[in-house]
Amino acid sequence: MITFVVFLPLVGFIYCAFLGKLFGDRNSQLVTNILLFVSAILSWIIFLRYLGPTETSTLQILNWMMSGTFSADWSLRVDALTATMLIVVTTVSACVHLYSIGYMNKDKSISRFMGYLSLFTFFMLMLVTSDNLLQMFFGWEGVGLTSYLLIGFWHHKESANKAAIKAFIVNRVGDFGFILGIAGIFFIFGSVQFDIIFDTASNYKDHTFSFLSFNLSTINTLCFLLFLGAMGKSAQLGLHTWLPDAMEGPTPVSALIHAATMVTAGVFMVARMSPLFEYAQFTNLFITFIGATTAIITASIALTQNDIKKVIAYSTCSQLGYMFFAAGLGAYNASIFHLTTHGFFKALLFLSAGSVIHAMHHEQDMRKMGGLFSKIPFTGTMMWIGSLAIIGFPYFSGYYSKESILENAYFASSNMGLYAYTVGIITALLTAFYSWRLLFMTFHGTTRASNDTFHKAHESPKVMTVPLVFLSVGSIFSGIFLSDYFIGSKENDFWFVSLILSHNDHHLPFLQTLIIKLSVALGVLSAALVYFYRKELANSLAQNLSPLHSLSFNKWYVDELYNNIFTKSFFYLSSLFWKRGDVRLIDEYGPNGVSRLINISSKFLSLVQSGYLYHYAFVMLGGLVIILTWFFYY
């Protein structure tokens, strides 16, 4: 069954690649959708089987690579963690496939688009079902590739091409760490197979190695390298700059790849490797710190962005930050729980935003929206549901997962835990603020759109609204249904052997839950105040807090910083090495120099051969004198 789940999307891609042109776009849409829905249904069946305690099952396909003692297989491994990822990936992917029929209706290359989406899903499934690090890397790079292709899908746009390259290269910086991590793990453990690594991880608890005369803890270093990969893929602070730019891609892509699935691969990887990360105390502190800091900084950027997709993109970074600090604190189950609920509500938010953009004829600037609720009430409702879920409104899905993360931070009883907890609460406030800012600017108040656009605004077709319904069901109910299994009384049975559980049985004291709820309410109310009741406040606030505002508006100037430090020096060095190094130095003193030297010396030597007999006679005489002198003296 798992074979079908994984390979049906690949079949869809192959169909689109080879037969898509022949049978037309309509058939491509049909084929990929049917395959994806079958895949999604099958993965739900698998997931239900894993609700109780179930052994890991591994299906070996064949050996991929064998070199000396190194060996890696192509195989499909399923346990509770994989099953969870399976449902998130295939469900969201199926919804996005369906939605794309409507959204990409007028595009010129529909087959190509559907093919890429299916290919992405295949790589993602390979990633989550792998039983060794190498196959995971295969999926990891594969999703990176499809992300690159889909960001640059509209390849006539210069900005899209730039964003695509940026995404790929920033991810490669992370992969640099990942691949070294894999090599290191093979070096230490002698295998890249998960089971072998996990079984022997405890033996290397205090193992150290020396690097440039420093003594480093092996497991900490390896986990740090792996986490570098995760930072790239999951857009954590430092390597986050590609994600907002990735919004150049079509909106269904943003929903699938840059919100619900691919960007969570980093979190998944850390959770998958939890038996190893468990021993990496220092790296865990680092993960917590990076996660929490990312959460608050990107949330602060989201406060002032005007592009509807950028707001949601920064919000994604920020929510990923939550997942990472949970993972860093050892609450892997809370982290994966948030990953799951986030998958649903973030995909919902993005697809709703897509519906807004569709209605507004590709307008993404929220300053030119407003009052749209009367025109597109269904989309508006969906956006409300998504926003309620993301701020953690009671009984919506985000409520359970976010509270569980904060709970774990509160009870971590360490300084880093306290930092994460504080930041988590502030970020919750900011999240509420920017979510409601988005709602008010888009749907409520009087419109700022031109009369024409506003009147032409229309509700999206059925193929686009039905997926929204699916996702909204997930956004509302996934928390209630899954909390027992993921973080509640049945967690041991559910996760079984697939995750290391922290066993936190406490519950937040009433006062703390009240603080969380109040801060969320404060966020919503202040957004309402600024963007609904007293609109002139927005401008005066921006002016009064102008340094803070411009810091947030300009994304903390990280792009400018990187541009000046890395990109410019890269260009400078490359022309320096070429013009000075190769042309001026090596060629000038190498081959050209040698041939010049030969030329000069041969000219000099040719002088000697003058052709005059008396010259030669004179030289002979001179030689004779020297030889005789030498002869007489010795």
Added chain:
Amino acid sequence: MFDWPIVSVTIFLPLLGSLIILFIKDEETSSSNVKWAALFTSSGTFILSCLIWFLFDPSIGTYQLSEKHKWFDDFNFNYHVGVDGISLFMILLSTFLTPFCILASWRSITKKIKEYMIAFLLLETFLVGMFSSIDMLLFYVFFEAVLIPMFLIIGIWGGERRIYASFKFFLYTLLGSVLMLIAIIVMYQITGSMNVAELQGNFFPKNVQIYLWLAFFASFAVKIPMWPFHTWLPDAHVEAPTAGSVILAGVLLKMGAYGFIRFSIGMFPEASEFFLPLIFSLSVIAIIYTSLVAFAQTDMKKLIAYSSVAHMGIVTIGIFVLNQQGMEGAMMQIISHGIVSAALFLCVGIIYDRMHTRKINFYGGLVNRMPKYAVVFMIFMLASIGLPGTSGFIGEFLTILGAFKHNTFLAFFATTGIILSAAYMLYLYKRVIFGLQTNEKLNDILDLDLREMIIMIPLIIVVIIIGIFPNIFLEPMRLPIETIINNYEIVNGK
């Protein structure tokens, strides 16, 4: 089990073909008989070499299918050929690429077609002969003979600055070769043997080894090429006709790597140990330096030529970390780069044939006019940056594994290549293929035709097969590499 000399037949079939071509009467302009004859000969050679692969027994670690005949009566020189798991793939690579070279020249070569085809078939004979030689003198003869047709191909059918390029190429490579010949003579005087297989071990005192190693290094480092002996390569590539670049990047560069494995490490293990730091620093410089230089290029062929130098840096690291993963990785990288860089040069050749320029900024937005071409180019670009699932990944990854075993610091630098290669290749692809088409001259550019698809599709299939089932290739080379590494470790007391 097999009583006719298959290796010799494979070596000399192209020579026979070129002799026949010599006597074919053909019109000066089209020369289709000559072309077909050359294509048939080279395809036949490829089929023969596949037969060698089929007959090859991977459970035997030494030379197989060997033939030995006395060459000189008074000296211990022999015509001695055979294959082992290392040379097998070198031979296959040469015979696999030659038919594509001939196909790629089908229309782009318009003058002296007969001579051109003869040069390519001779080149094939010399290459196969060199990779299958077990006698050192024979190896040397073939090794040097390879230069002649290549020199002619660049010098006669090349671009504007072809004379400069061919002389640079010739001078660089000849300088190395002279030293190598002296080394071979010295070795014969010490041991009285020219047998490559017998000399694997540690037959020379350490101080002699160091001189011999340096002499061989001079030759191989230029061929591969290592930094700073690489500057002949971009010029040679830019001026050579497309097929010349294909065979140059695909096979000729690998002669150096092959030499390092067979001679430097196999015969001078102590000296190799001594020179490891030199090799590693040059390789790391090559990876970082030439990747950066590649990024600044404005000529497509030059860009790919520089990227070859960087990829060869990975190969030399893989060879000299001297463990199973590293050397197998280097071999996989050799095979993969042979196919991928050849394919990339073919891709450049395709648009060069149409527009007669290789300037990157002339192009842009080609995807609108040439969708098939865009897909093909994309696949080879991805293979070049080592995406898992393509051939490029296997070599790079195994090399990094091997490097990590040897030295973490080295692995760290070797891995920077994956970021840099992505940067310059994606940047190239974006400028040529994506974007809006602004140059009006590109309005009528045609997509790939049947002949070009016939060239590209087998290459794509091979790239993906290597990426997904690398074991087919890793298995035959396992034992010979194990032998070399064991010898090295025993000699150096590890």
